[in-house]
Amino acid sequence: MITDFPDVKKELNKSVSAFLRQKFKENATVFSIGRKKSLYEGDKMGILHVDGRHSVSYLQSAQSEFSISKKDIPTMKAEDLLNNVTALAEDLAGQVEHGLLKKLNEAIEEGGNIIHHTSELGPELILNGLEMIVVDFEDDDRAKPIKPSILAGPNTIEKLINQISKSTPEEKEAFHQKEQLILDKKHAEHLEDLESRKIVD
Amino acid sequence: MKKSTSKRTINKDPFLQRAIEYWLDSANELGYQPLFCEWLISQGYVLKYSIRNTNFEQGKDVLAIAQTGIAHAYQLKGGNISLNRWRKEVKPEIEAMMDCAIQHPDVDKNKPHISYLVTNGEIEDALRVEIVALNDGKWSNSPLRVWTRGDLLTGFQEMAEGILPKDAPTYRELTDLMFSDGTGLPDIPKINQFLSQILNINDSSLKKEQRRRDIAGAVLYATMIAGPYRRVENHGSTIRIMVLLLSLIFYLVDKYNLDEKYWIKSYEIIWNDILITARLLESEVNTNGFDAAFTSPFDTDLISFRKHSVTSIIYALKLSQFIDKDDAWKTIIDPTFAQKYKGALLLSWGEAAFIPLILIICIFKNFEKGQISALNSVRSMISMILTYNGRNSKHPLGLFPTYFDIDFAVKIRFGMIDQALEDNYKRSSYLLKPLIELIVRLGKRDLIAESWREISFMHFEEFIPDNSVDFYLWRAQKGENRSTLPKKEKSWSELIQETNSFDGQTLPPMIKRFPAFLPFFLSVFPHRANSETIGFLYKVSN
Numbered sequence: 001m002i003t004d005f006p007d008v009k010k011e012l013n014k015s016v017s018a019f020l021r022q023k024f025k026e027n028a029t030v031f032s033i034g035r036k037k038s039l040y041e042g043d044k045m046g047i048l049h050v051d052g053r054h055s056v057s058y059l060q061s062a063q064s065e066f067s068i069s070k071k072d073i074p075t076m077k078a079e080d081l082l083n084n085v086t087a088l089a090e091d092l093a094g095q096v097e098h099g100l101l102k103k104l105n106e107a108i109e110e111g112g113n114i115i116h117h118t119s120e121l122g123p124e125l126i127l128n129g130l131e132m133i134v135v136d137f138e139d140d141d142r143a144k145p146i147k148p149s150i151l152a153g154p155n156t157i158e159k160l161i162n163q164i165s166k167s168t169p170e171e172k173e174a175f176h177q178k179e180q181l182i183l184d185k186k187h188a189e190h191l192e193d194l195e196s197r198k199i200v201d
Numbered sequence: 202m203k204k205s206t207s208k209r210t211i212n213k214d215p216f217l218q219r220a221i222e223y224w225l226d227s228a229n230e231l232g233y234q235p236l237f238c239e240w241l242i243s244q245g246y247v248l249k250y251s252i253r254n255t256n257f258e259q260g261k262d263v264l265a266i267a268q269t270g271i272a273h274a275y276q277l278k279g280g281n282i283s284l285n286r287w288r289k290e291v292k293p294e295i296e297a298m299m300d301c302a303i304q305h306p307d308v309d310k311n312k313p314h315i316s317y318l319v320t321n322g323e324i325e326d327a328l329r330v331e332i333v334a335l336n337d338g339k340w341s342n343s344p345l346r347v348w349t350r351g352d353l354l355t356g357f358q359e360m361a362e363g364i365l366p367k368d369a370p371t372y373r374e375l376t377d378l379m380f381s382d383g384t385g386l387p388d389i390p391k392i393n394q395f396l397s398q399i400l401n402i403n404d405s406s407l408k409k410e411q412r413r414r415d416i417a418g419a420v421l422y423a424t425m426i427a428g429p430y431r432r433v434e435n436h437g438s439t440i441r442i443m444v445l446l447l448s449l450i451f452y453l454v455d456k457y458n459l460d461e462k463y464w465i466k467s468y469e470i471i472w473n474d475i476l477i478t479a480r481l482l483e484s485e486v487n488t489n490g491f492d493a494a495f496t497s498p499f500d501t502d503l504i505s506f507r508k509h510s511v512t513s514i515i516y517a518l519k520l521s522q523f524i525d526k527d528d529a530w531k532t533i534i535d536p537t538f539a540q541k542y543k544g545a546l547l548l549s550w551g552e553a554a555f556i557p558l559i560l561i562i563c564i565f566k567n568f569e570k571g572q573i574s575a576l577n578s579v580r581s582m583i584s585m586i587l588t589y590n591g592r593n594s595k596h597p598l599g600l601f602p603t604y605f606d607i608d609f610a611v612k613i614r615f616g617m618i619d620q621a622l623e624d625n626y627k628r629s630s631y632l633l634k635p636l637i638e639l640i641v642r643l644g645k646r647d648l649i650a651e652s653w654r655e656i657s658f659m660h661f662e663e664f665i666p667d668n669s670v671d672f673y674l675w676r677a678q679k680g681e682n683r684s685t686l687p688k689k690e691k692s693w694s695e696l697i698q699e700t701n702s703f704d705g706q707t708l709p710p711m712i713k714r715f716p717a718f719l720p721f722f723l724s725v726f727p728h729r730a731n732s733e734t735i736g737f738l739y740k741v742s743n
Contacts, residue, residue, distance in 0.1 A: 021621075035625045040604040040728070042664055042680035050688045056681060139593055193689070197657040199650040201692045 020085050027093030030100055030151060060099050064091040121152060121160050123167075123175045127182060135186040140194065142187045216372060220379060221357050224425040225321050225350065229279035231477070232431040233321055233353065234262065235443075236424045237277065238470040239417050240356045241265045246273065248466050249305055250473075261298050264305060272305075272314035274298050281322035284331065291318065295345060319348045357421065364399060364418025371398055375422065383429030386510070386608050387438045389725065392426055393445055393675040400449055405457070413463045416450055420467055436482035437514045440475055444725045445675075447471045447718065451711040452673035468715075475721060479518040483532075486511060490541060505548055506611050509557070512545040513607075516557040517720035523564045524717045524741050533564060534571075549589070550610035551601030552632045553727035555582050559632075559639075559735060560720050563742040566643060579639050580648055583656075586630045592658040599626030602662065603728040631728070634661035634685065635735040641700040642739055646693050653691060661685040663731045669709045672729060705737025716741040 025032045039045070039059070046056040066084045068076065108114060113132050117125060130148075138144035152160070167175075225233060238248055246265035249272075263275040276298050282291055295318055302310035318324075324332075324347060336344035366372045374395050381388070399419045401407055407415070423446040430438040447468065454464050491508050494500065500507070522530035532538055548554045558578050565571030565578075590599040601609070612618050637656065640648050649656075663683050671677035705713055712719055719738055723730050 035627070036623050037626075037629070038624050039682050040602075040664075041676040041678070042666070042682050043678065044681045046665075046681040046683040048683060048685040050686050136592070194654055197654040197689045199646065199653050199691055199693050199696070201694050 016081070016085060019082065020089050023086050023089030024093050024096075027090050028097050030104075031093070031096050033149065034100075057103075062092050062095040062099070064088050064095070120163075121150075121156050122163055123171075126150070127175070127178050130179065130182050130186075134193075135183065135190065137187055137190050140190065142184070145183050145186070217361050218358050220375065220425065221361060221421075222354060224379065224428045225354055225357060227432055228321060228428055229431065230262070230277040230321070231481075232279070232424070232428060233357075234277055235470045235474045236357060236360075236421055237275075237319065237353070238263060238265075239420045239467060240360055242466045242470075243360060243417050244356075248469065249307060261303070264303060264308070266308070272303050272308045272312070273317065274303065274314050275317045275319050278318065278320040279322065280320065282318075282320055282324045282328060284325055284327045287324075287328050287331070299340065299343065299345065313343050315346065316343065317346045317348060319353070321350050321353055323349050360417055360421050364414060364421070366395075366398065371395065375426075378426045379428060381429050383431070383433045383435050383438070385435075385438070387426070387430065387442050389441060389445055389606075390675060392423075392442060393449070395426070396423060396446060396449055400453060402449060402452060402456075407457075409457070409459060409463055412453060412457065412459055416453070416464055416467045419446060419449065420471065434481070434485070436478045436485065437511050440478050440482070440514055440721065441725050443471055443475050443478070444718075444721045447475070448673045448722060448726065451709070451715075451718075452670055455670045455673075455709045455711050456668075472715070472718065475718075476518070476521075479514055479521075479721075480529075482511065483515050483518060486515065486541060491545075502614070503611070505544075506607055506614075508542075508545040509548050509554065510607050512542055513557040513724045514721075515542070516560045517724045520560045520563055520720040520738070520742060521717040524720075530564065533561070534568075548607075548610065549585055549600065550607075550613060551603070551605045552586070552630065553601075553603045553606055554610070555632055555636075556603075556723055556727045556730055558582065559636075559730065560723070560738070562639060563738050566639075566739070567743065572643065576640070576643060576645060576648065579636050579643075583633065583636050583640075583652060586633050586636070587652065587655045587659075590626050590628065590630050590659070591655050592628055593655075594627050596627075598622060598624065600630070602626060602629075603631045603730060606727065628658060629660045629662050629684070631662045632730060633659055634663070635703075635730065635732045637696075638700040638703060638732055638736060639739070641696050649693075649696070657687050657689050657691070659687065661687065664728070669707055672709055672712070675726070700732075700736070703732040703736030704740050705733055707733050708737055713737070 044056050044058045046054060048054050066088055068081075068084070115125065115128050115132070117128075119125065133148060135148075136146040138146055150157070150160075164172075241263070242248055245268045249264040249266060261274040262277040265273050265275070267273055276291070276294055278291060295316065299316045303314055304310065308314075318332075329347075332345055332347060366375055374391060378388070378392060378395060396419050397403075399422055400415050401411075423442055427439045427442045430436075430442065450464060450467060450471070453459060491504065491511075494504060494507055519530045519533045522528075546554070546557055559582075562575040562578055565575040586600060588594065589596045609618070633656065637649060661684065663685070664677070664680055665683055666672055666674075666677040666680035668677075668679065671680065712722070716737070719734065719741075723734060723738075
């Protein structure tokens with residue numbers, strides 16, 4: 001054979017893998033912001049709930065591929081390879097996000113946390129959502145609520161930003177006051193919840 | 202050994218022949234002893250004992266009974282034996298071996314035994330002449346037999362034939378492992394992969410006789426892989442390799458229901474080797490302390506990791522001795538012991554760092570004074586988990602799960618991990634639940650009550666293999682990664698009931714039959730520490 005450079009190829013391969021991971025993260029927004037937990041063995045995850053329910057889910061695989069014809073390799077440029085990898089990352093990210101959102105949706109439905117509405121995403125809807133969820137407070141401090149993130153499509157987010165930018169100072173203040181009232185209530189619930197966590201009998 | 206009775210057709214593998222030759226030439230007597238015992242068994246001998254470093258051996262390192270019923274005693278030596286060495290060191294031991302009757306309940310001490318001098322080196326010509334003269338003279342009734350390098354080599358090479366690495370990459374793995382730097386930690390995942398292949402752990406079609414040969418082959422290869430570590434007396438790493446080997450053998454026995462005759466002697470050889478090597482490690486620390494380990498300026502930072510690595514093995518030995526009712530465990534209550542190991546466990550890279558403390562608690566909980574220390578230790582570990590992994594933790598990642606060993610800890614400490622660490626272990630723990638159960642067993646409700654608020658936010662993590670035998674594997678393919686969510690309001694009596702249900706019932710049979718192995722197993726497989734294993738250890742260490 002014609003002498004090769006296997007170690008160099010191995011390093012280049014590592015770089016391509018790193019690029020793939022980077023592109024995957026860019027395209028899998030929900031996945032990237034969430035807390036991650038790696039599994040080291042086994043083929044399923046289970047949760048033993050406080051009420052004794054035991055839910056088990058098998059690991060889902062995401063796969064995608066691209067092929068390069070041997071005859072194209074001599075004329076192939078680095079950009080071509082990176083374009084292929086980018087498309088691969090987008091495809092993988094789409095699969096993972098789809099699976100993740102599906103599971104998330106199931107959990108939200110199960111918890112009865114769906115708000116049926118006809119209006120567009122705006123301050124009222126956000127406050128309605130805040131009312132329904134449990135809010136944590138860093139160091140149990142009322143001044144440090146851990147507010148949830150909003151996940152929506154780019155168009156919806158753009159409209160929301162426009163709506164906020166057009167709102168008057170009075171509207172903003174009204175929103176802020178309503179939000180603080182909800183957070184006061186949530187903090188009281190939080191303290192009550194802390195008190196309920198104990199050993200009995 | 203050249204008088205082997207094997208009639209198998211031998212297809213000699215030149216690579217393997219040379220590999221064994223290399224290994225044998227670089228081993229000391231302790232290094233080849235396990236394999237020598239394994240060879241005796243393969244030749245139909247019944248092994249009675251193999252001892253080193255005790256005052257009771259009376260020159261006999263190994264005692265075996267031949268098929269004829271005659272006892273054979275072996276004195277093992279390493280390297281060449283000159284006339285000078287013979288007279289100063291070897292001859293007195295040989296005379297003790299020949300003159301003292303065998304003290305063993307299965308051996309009639311009135312019947313003569315056959316004595317052997319075995320070395321992996323050569324004996325000087327002048328010495329050969331002297332031994333011949335002695336055999337013709339005062340030893341004529343029971344002459345000394347001598348086995349040297351060539352005899353051992355033939356026997357060991359014969360053992361290896363038929364149990365070969367399956368392909369070129371596996372040969373390469375063997376070469377890498379055999380030539381590894383013996384001063385460090387062994388590459389357990391790699392050794393596991395290699396030995397699993399030699400043992401054919403996933404091939405259910407094999408006959409039990411083949412299993413017996415595979416086990417012998419695995420002992421051979423594990424001994425060769427441990428060679429570089431033994432050579433530099435890196436006892437801790439040698440033990441890790443032998444513990445891995447024994448775990449895989451336990452897996453085979455339980456999975457394929459192997460009768461004792463196929464594995465018990467191999468078990469005894471390996472277990473004996475683990476204990477002997479652990480005692481050597483203890484003796485090294487007793488003699489030199491940890492100060493002798495400072496050999497480079499980098500040790501200022503590394504010494505805590507090195508201490509921890511050693512202490513995890515010593516503590517496993519102590520609990521093992523305690524379980525086996527061997528009084529040697531008592532050194533742990535000697536005030537000098539505490540002084541020697543002071544600060545040896547001050548590391549908190551991850552939950553695996555807690556294993557040695559948990560082992561020692563299983564001894565201390567049995568004594569009034571020890572209980573206070575045991576409770577303080579459990580309380581500190583729980584507090585540390587809640588500080589690092591609790592809901593209010595400010596730590597970027599939290600304590601790593603038990604899957605991350607000390608090798609990883611060192612690399613993290615010095616920024617040598619090239620993979621991105623994206624996980625976050627906040628609100629999760631693998632050891633919190635078994636630690637809570639330790640306190641429940643000790644009946645200290647107040648200690649749980651004071652932390653329950655924070656504990657109730659945690660997820661108790663554990664891995665439950667689909668097949669209980671997979672417990673012995675480094676990684677199991679099938680099984681559930683379970684998160685248990687604790688109740689906000691927990692009844693103490695419910696907690697007691699749950700705790701009592703963890704007593705090892707779900708563990709596979711071999712580990713329950715040989716509980717003294719479990720402390721060593723958990724030192725090498727910290728990710729197998731859970732409610733069941735720790736509950737079982739607690740029970741058997743009463």
